[in-house]
Amino acid sequence: MPSSPVANRRYRGSSAEERRAQRREQFLEAAIQVYGEQGYRNATVKAVCEAAGLTERYFYESFSNSEELLVASFQAVMRFLFGELEKAIAEASGGPVERARAMLTAYYEALQGHPQSARVFLVEISGVSPAVDQALEASLHEFGDLIARTLSPRGDGSAASDPLLRAGVVGGVIHVALKWISSGYSQPLHEVVGAAMRLCLVLRGR
Structure with a gap:
């Protein structure tokens, strides 16, 4: 069905669709802030709307409920995080181990730099x-x-075909992050990366 002329009308240089997309981004940014400060279970739609500077009417224009917003904000965080990791891998010199170390460094730096x-x-x-x-x-x-591809000489994920082993390594990398964060980032970054790197090398059989 063709969109209506009203839906396509531009306001101050922006179409209705562009304004809806902008409001959605405002809600995502606000959700990350509010959930990071208060916790998801303590947050309300009203609190997110206030942080976004928008009304609840606009909230329900983009999201059916808070759970949907949580998933969307989580996916936004992951897109940013994976973008940082892919960039670090692409810019790293050396072989698979050096690329994996650069990836892990970028991972923990991103978590430290964006605590919410x-x-x-x-x-x-x-x-x-x-x-x-x-x-x-x-x-x-x-x-x-991503970890398996980075550690594979051919970049094809052949470093570990066992999904259980991959899951165990990912869980270990995340638990290292949780421990580091709970300590107030007390250990130097290179020590944290080193611990996670030893876990990841399991995928290479070392």
Whole structure:
């Protein structure tokens, strides 16, 4: 069905669709801030709307409920995080081990530099509902694939074909992050990366 002329009308240089997309981004940024400060379970739609500077009417224009917003904000965090990791891998010199070390360094730097996003990624996403758990599982699978591809000489993920082993390594990398964050980032970054690197090298049989 063709869109209506009203839907396509531009306001101050922006179409209705562009303004809706902008409001959605405002809600995502606000959710990451509010969930990072208060926790998802303590946050309300009203609190997110206030942080976004928008009304609840606009909230329900983009999201059916808070759970849907949590998934969307989590996915936004993951897109940013994977973008940082891919960039670090592409810019790293040396072989697979050096690329993996650069990737892990970028991972922990991103968590340290964006503590609110880190809380959404590591804490608030867990155990909310089956739908949210599914989003988490998909991201963990993607993370495991990225680690395996980075450590593979051919970049094809052949460093570990065992999905259980990949899952164990990803879980270890994340638990290192949780321990580091809970300590107030007390250990130097290179020590944290070194610990995670030893876990990842299991995928190469070392």
